[in-house]
Amino acid sequence: MSLNIVVFIKPKSEYIEEYMSLLIKLKNITIKEDGCYLFDVYRYMDKVVLIEEWESQNSINFHMEQEYTKEFINSISDNIEEQEIFRLNKIE
Secondary structure, three states: EEEEEEEEEEOOOOHHHHHHHHHHHHHHHOOOOOOEEEEEEEOOOOEEEEEEOOOOOHHHHHHHHHHHHHHHHHHHHEEEEEEEEEEEEEOO
16 A cells, blocks of 8 residues: 655745755655655645655665765755645555
């Protein structure tokens, strides 16, 4: 069973365009990772929404250990006002 994650992030308003640009770059790399089925980036008003689907927790762990992921997190961590992460279980 795949793992689904939805992330809502509210960057500080002066950083939203820069943040979106960095996320698109991250998306283009991440989607090529083994075990990443979906990594979409959306904008909803003053928030950024990530919708992710992963093969397994190991796939997520691999992603989080990559240097480009760490660099992204470090570059934006001081510019976030709010963040919520939801792990979803598909009902079948």
